[in-house]
Amino acid sequence: MIKAYIEQNKQKFLDELLELLRIPSVSADSRHNADTARCAEAVKASLLAAGCDSAEICPTGGHPIVFGQKIIDPNLPTVLTYGHYDVQPPDPLDLWTSGPFDPVVKDGKIYARGACDDKGQMYMHVKSLEAMIQTNSLPCNIKFIIEGEEEVGSSNLGAFLEANKEKLKADIVLVSDTSMISMDSPSIETGLRGLAYMEVEVTGPNRDLHSGVYGGAVANPITILAKMIASMHDENNHITIPNFYNDVLELNSQERTDLNKAPFNLDDYKKDLQVNEEWGEKGFTTLERTGIRPTLELNGIWGGYTGEGAKTVLPSKAFAKISMRLVPNQKSSEIAKLFEKHFISIAPPSVKVKVTEHHGGEPVVTPTDGEAYKAAALAIEQSFGKKPIPTRGGGSIPIIALFEKILGLKTVLMGFGLDSDNIHSPNEHYGLANYYKGIETIPLFFKNYAQLKTNQ
Amino acid sequence: MIKAYIEQNKQKFLDELLELLRIPSVSADSRHNADTARCAEAVKASLLAAGCDSAEICPTGGHPIVFGQKIIDPNLPTVLTYGHYDVQPPDPLDLWTSGPFDPVVKDGKIYARGACDDKGQMYMHVKSLEAMIQTNSLPCNIKFIIEGEEEVGSSNLGAFLEANKEKLKADIVLVSDTSMISMDSPSIETGLRGLAYMEVEVTGPNRDLHSGVYGGAVANPITILAKMIASMHDENNHITIPNFYNDVLELNSQERTDLNKAPFNLDDYKKDLQVNEEWGEKGFTTLERTGIRPTLELNGIWGGYTGEGAKTVLPSKAFAKISMRLVPNQKSSEIAKLFEKHFISIAPPSVKVKVTEHHGGEPVVTPTDGEAYKAAALAIEQSFGKKPIPTRGGGSIPIIALFEKILGLKTVLMGFGLDSDNIHSPNEHYGLANYYKGIETIPLFFKNYAQLKTNQ
Numbered sequence: 001m002i003k004a005y006i007e008q009n010k011q012k013f014l015d016e017l018l019e020l021l022r023i024p025s026v027s028a029d030s031r032h033n034a035d036t037a038r039c040a041e042a043v044k045a046s047l048l049a050a051g052c053d054s055a056e057i058c059p060t061g062g063h064p065i066v067f068g069q070k071i072i073d074p075n076l077p078t079v080l081t082y083g084h085y086d087v088q089p090p091d092p093l094d095l096w097t098s099g100p101f102d103p104v105v106k107d108g109k110i111y112a113r114g115a116c117d118d119k120g121q122m123y124m125h126v127k128s129l130e131a132m133i134q135t136n137s138l139p140c141n142i143k144f145i146i147e148g149e150e151e152v153g154s155s156n157l158g159a160f161l162e163a164n165k166e167k168l169k170a171d172i173v174l175v176s177d178t179s180m181i182s183m184d185s186p187s188i189e190t191g192l193r194g195l196a197y198m199e200v201e202v203t204g205p206n207r208d209l210h211s212g213v214y215g216g217a218v219a220n221p222i223t224i225l226a227k228m229i230a231s232m233h234d235e236n237n238h239i240t241i242p243n244f245y246n247d248v249l250e251l252n253s254q255e256r257t258d259l260n261k262a263p264f265n266l267d268d269y270k271k272d273l274q275v276n277e278e279w280g281e282k283g284f285t286t287l288e289r290t291g292i293r294p295t296l297e298l299n300g301i302w303g304g305y306t307g308e309g310a311k312t313v314l315p316s317k318a319f320a321k322i323s324m325r326l327v328p329n330q331k332s333s334e335i336a337k338l339f340e341k342h343f344i345s346i347a348p349p350s351v352k353v354k355v356t357e358h359h360g361g362e363p364v365v366t367p368t369d370g371e372a373y374k375a376a377a378l379a380i381e382q383s384f385g386k387k388p389i390p391t392r393g394g395g396s397i398p399i400i401a402l403f404e405k406i407l408g409l410k411t412v413l414m415g416f417g418l419d420s421d422n423i424h425s426p427n428e429h430y431g432l433a434n435y436y437k438g439i440e441t442i443p444l445f446f447k448n449y450a451q452l453k454t455n456q
Numbered sequence: 457m458i459k460a461y462i463e464q465n466k467q468k469f470l471d472e473l474l475e476l477l478r479i480p481s482v483s484a485d486s487r488h489n490a491d492t493a494r495c496a497e498a499v500k501a502s503l504l505a506a507g508c509d510s511a512e513i514c515p516t517g518g519h520p521i522v523f524g525q526k527i528i529d530p531n532l533p534t535v536l537t538y539g540h541y542d543v544q545p546p547d548p549l550d551l552w553t554s555g556p557f558d559p560v561v562k563d564g565k566i567y568a569r570g571a572c573d574d575k576g577q578m579y580m581h582v583k584s585l586e587a588m589i590q591t592n593s594l595p596c597n598i599k600f601i602i603e604g605e606e607e608v609g610s611s612n613l614g615a616f617l618e619a620n621k622e623k624l625k626a627d628i629v630l631v632s633d634t635s636m637i638s639m640d641s642p643s644i645e646t647g648l649r650g651l652a653y654m655e656v657e658v659t660g661p662n663r664d665l666h667s668g669v670y671g672g673a674v675a676n677p678i679t680i681l682a683k684m685i686a687s688m689h690d691e692n693n694h695i696t697i698p699n700f701y702n703d704v705l706e707l708n709s710q711e712r713t714d715l716n717k718a719p720f721n722l723d724d725y726k727k728d729l730q731v732n733e734e735w736g737e738k739g740f741t742t743l744e745r746t747g748i749r750p751t752l753e754l755n756g757i758w759g760g761y762t763g764e765g766a767k768t769v770l771p772s773k774a775f776a777k778i779s780m781r782l783v784p785n786q787k788s789s790e791i792a793k794l795f796e797k798h799f800i801s802i803a804p805p806s807v808k809v810k811v812t813e814h815h816g817g818e819p820v821v822t823p824t825d826g827e828a829y830k831a832a833a834l835a836i837e838q839s840f841g842k843k844p845i846p847t848r849g850g851g852s853i854p855i856i857a858l859f860e861k862i863l864g865l866k867t868v869l870m871g872f873g874l875d876s877d878n879i880h881s882p883n884e885h886y887g888l889a890n891y892y893k894g895i896e897t898i899p900l901f902f903k904n905y906a907q908l909k910t911n912q
Contacts, residue, residue: 009660213849395768
């Protein structure tokens with residue numbers, strides 16, 4: 001009956017999502033603040049339309065949080081669904097084949113910024129609720145917390161959780177903001193890496209100089225920054241920050257063997273990315289490098305003249321954005337401190353450096369032995385016809401650690417995206433099949449979870 | 457009498473220069489092509505107004521060249537005055553305290569892009585001609601070649617010289633596009649470094665990736681570029697490109713001793729630039745590093761996310777602009793080839809690299825034993841009251857080598873700028889005293905030169 005409802009409403013579900021994708025809710029860019037606010041309104045309206053008893057826009061120090069709920073019986077279990085309506089900046093714009101906020105459906109995929117991350121995945125939950133309500137099959141209570149700052153570090157969510165513990169009371173958090181291996185190899189992520197995101201500024205002379213008049217006699221901040229960056233990985237691509245690996249939880253050989261059982265073909269991987277050779281920490285496989293090992297990545301670098309043609313400048317400043325992915329039991333704030341201390345220590349006396357911390361997040365491991373994971377695994381087996389493989393995701397959702405710390409809640413990461421969806425990149429997309437499969441699977445999770453909780 | 461004419465016309469000379477500085481003739485930026493063309497027209501009009509018999513705009517493959525002349529007697533010597541009306545891009549705009557193309561006079565200095573380099577210095581010659589004409593004291597013939605592509609490598613000037621050898625026939629080239637040590641220590645540059653300017657592109661994966669999902673397993677082009685740049689100077693800041701120093705003309709110890717006699721105070725230098733420590737090739741002084749040693753400088757770098765806030769991207773590409781200053785007897789095209797070969801050779805197999813060459817120029821040494829140098833030295837002594845010190849300039853004016861190669865002409869570099877004029881930087885300026893002193897000195901050069909040539 002639910003399946004029939006979904007089948008009949010496919011076009012409507014798609015049109016509504018496209019409408020949401022047209023709103024450029026780029027949380028990192030303050031020029032889009034009005035769009036981001038408009039998007040929160042649209043999410044609130046969609047929750048009410050889907051059948052929530054109530055929905056509200058909760059102001060924060062940054063972009064607002066949308067909260068909604070449908071309580072059918074206080075004695076039944078409650079699922080807290082988390083998602084986010086903000087999106088990554090769309091740059092570089094010239095690499096998009098269609099406008100990032102002009103969604104198009106092509107070859108069975110929706111192309112738009114946020115198509116997968118996370119508007120598409122978040123909206124599956126809204127439509128699943130609608131389907132359950134319309135078919136009278138919602139088996140437990142549901143609460144929604146849809147935030148607007150996931151892409152900028154969820155910096156106001158912790159305070160919101162602290163202030164609304166009663167309102168957010170639930171039994172489990174359900175999140176679709178991750179990916180599975182493929183539609184043929186469905187999987188559930190059981191861990192996420194944490195994040196420490198730094199910005200550095202290197203200052204040489206107090207003003208831009210003529211590189212002919214001063215070059216060779218004054219430290220060039222780009223050259224120095226390059227040397228500093230270069231020194232942060234050794235010849236085995238280990239990170240050289242002292243004490244960086246101190247708290248890294250090392251997996252035993254059985255755990256590593258299990259992890260490497262996930263379907264993965266290095267040749268296909270290289271072919272997809274068009275690289276001749278992979279790169280990474282010596283002694284680990286690609287799955288390990290992205291799943292259980294911490295990393296240090298350059299997200300951006302700039303300095304000097306970057307326009308058309310040639311300018312013979314010796315710039316005053318050079319900048320970089322550098323982020324580190326963390327694994328259990330590393331702590332974001334400690335790693336940020338280690339980075340800052342190290343970066344300052346390796347700066348030669350010919351330059352001055354400044355280090356600022358952007359948002360961070362803690363690594364998490366989600367349990368595979370509770371009812372929620374079992375309910376999700378069974379739901380996927382029911383809809384995909386295959387048992388899901390547990391995997392470790394490389395990305396970070398800082399909020400997951402907060403749910404546990406502040407609300408005492410475990411999370412199940414039931415994501416339907418694919419690594420090839422180009423999230424955070426030009427031409428982000430989300431498969432129509434993934435979208436509809438998600439809407440079909442989520443009600444199965446609710447059914448399974450309610451049954452398992454009742455049989456406890 | 458000339459001095460009186462200059463004194464009476466100071467305000468007019470200033471107002472006319474300010475008018476010229478209002479035209480944003482940025483040759484590197486094609487959005488300014490109309491401005492650059494308009495500037496050429498203004499220069500042509502100024503030559504005619506100053507007293508040239510004829511002046512014309514000569515089209516080239518790029519920005520036009522302005523040619524003008526005043527022939528008083530074919531039997532008299534002819535001075536070919538070279539200058540340029542194009543300017544460097546004004547970025548970064550936010551560091552200017554007044555608009556780069558809204559010239560203002562403050563504390564006895566003219567602030568504007570091009571105030572010194574080279575509109576201000578070039579226009580001294582136009583006003584000197586006017587003063588000589590108005591006072592009936594022009595002692596020899598004068599030709600002007602004022603180009604619009606000096607800041608982008610003068611790439612069309614060689615062909616123009618080849619095609620106009622007869623028209624450009626002269627005895628000496630006079631250029632004011634360099635600096636002197638100070639108004640108290642006037643100097644004449646007797647050498648200029650050459651230039652090879654490269655742009656590099658490093659490609660990792662074929663698209664921007666999520667740094668959480670792929671980070672640690674795929675080569676990050678920024679990290680790789682940083683490692684490549686870092687490797688290009690060794691621990692003594694020697695350049696590591698094989699055979700780079702092969703053709704460098706080493707000065708003997710007497711020559712080095714003489715060079716280091718120029719007034720220079722390292723503490724003042726560091727204080728002016730607000731750096732705690734100088735930087736450079738081990739075994740050489742600052743004057744040597746900027747005068748007689750080749751360098752490799754990063755002029756720009758960019759890649760990944762450079763906007764506000766944080767974006768967790770592993771970019772597909774990273775770029776840099778890298779230029780090398782060359783000394784006699786290095787050759788620009790050979791050094792460019794050595795760079796390209798080396799850069800490709802040090803790229804790891806996990807990335808692809810592309811190297812493009814921007815403009816280049818050959819290093820030059822100008823003679824100090826001819827009439828032109830003597831005439832210039834005497835003119836400066838007459839107007840400044842002090843004998844000028846011969847110095848080696850760090851910058852490059854590629855055209856100087858071409859004048860010798862194509863026209864067989866030597867050059868005298870009688871520059872009135874100061875190293876502290878912020879050319880190529882925000883808040884470029886030119887002292888009013890320098891401007892007027894230049895207008896006063898140039899006619900003295902003409903007088904001395906005509907006398908020395910006649911007494912030959």
